[in-house]
């Protein structure tokens with residue numbers, strides 16, 4: 312069995328057949344860094360993080376390229392309004408995106424190229440298209456792609472040219488030959504800072520969005536590569552135009568197109584009008600990062616995530632069931648080493664889980680398998696069957712790890728995803744255990760004052776103690 316993935320170009324689920332066996336190259340359209348990231352921005356990177364994790368788990372070497380669009384009309388307009396240099400504005404939000412990705416445990420891409428760093432390659436690309444008769448220079452100084460020069464234009468989204476609407480990035484430029492032609496290169500507009508344009512054989516200007524991705528995908532993944540991904544809203548005009556440019560230049564470009572669905576709130580696509588409450592940093596003040604990842608990352612990538620208080624409550628419940636089991640299993644039989652967890656390949660993982668993931672990343676079927684093993688694990692705990700408890704801990708954690716949700720993995724290990732490593736955690740365990748032992752002694756001696764003082768001391772350090780029938784248990788405040 313190999314991974315079968317839905318291909319938006321052929322509109323069919325078909326096997327992923329890497330160009331080079333064992334290696335997969337993925338280009339994912341990243342953020343236009345014009346403002347703070349909200350949860351809608353996280354969906355794509357999360358979906359492709361799960362894809363990359365599954366590919367790696369099944370023995371592939373993955374090269375994931377996710378670009379940063381660090382110059383565009385909105386960045387220029389917003390930074391000008393704020394009185395900041397555009398590059399400072401873009402970099403500020405680029406860092407906010409990185410922080411948000413890290414908080415949700417989204418693995419870093421292999422490389423994250425910026426549009427502004429690839430002007431030389433863009434110029435070469437345009438020269439090639441001009442030479443081949445697929446582009447022209449307008450009077451404005453813009454360079455346009457000539458959609459009528461490419462008979463296949465529209466093929467990605469199956470639109471005939473005569474029925475096609477003009478793209479959302481159309482500014483009604485009067486020097487275009489056809490309203491559906493699009494700017495690959497933009498001449499400076501009046502009032503734009505000098506630093507926002509580069510000298511080229513076509514005059515000063517700056518990159519267009521579509522050209523940036525065609526150029527960078529080729530630079531890092533080659534003329535032909537395995538997967539191009541992005542949000543479903545990017546299919547037209549962005550991906551249609553990327554493909555047109557690259558095919559017109561004579562490159563094979565993406566062999567498989569994978570698009571993820573939106574996050575909706577109250578049934579509507581996320582947008583600015585929904586306010587600041589859905590900005591990742593704000594949400595993380597009241598929701599743990601693991602719960603947020605659970606809510607956004609355990610829905611099939613082609614299905615809409617409807618985000619609400621209910622979604623968060625359900626994700627909290629599921630996460631607590633999984634992390635609670637793992638905590639109890641570790642207390643009973645010790646922690647299975649992370650190396651062993653990540654070594655569980657398709658030959659060791661439950662067959663039904665492997666089958667679900669290979670079936671277009673069928674995450675709900677995969678979760679059902681994890682739940683089965685969770686139930687078996689809870690039964691084993693109740694029956695004090697240590698062999699079965701250990702086996703369940705290993706399987707549950709290994710499967711959750713494929714989804715980026717092993718409760719003992721780095722981002723979730725300590726309160727609020729604080730990231731203590733194993734040694735720090737062991738030191739903390741030993742210190743808290745010593746204080747709790749003192750407290751047990753104080754209570755035996757009926758020295759209630761001392762017992763309470765020890766408890767308060769722990770509370771002050773952020774350690775919450777719960778007394779249960781089998782002794783005191785503790786956790787860090789705010790950890791769910």
Ligand SMILES: [Zn+2]
Nearest residue numbers: 340341524549
């Ligand atoms: Zn793109």
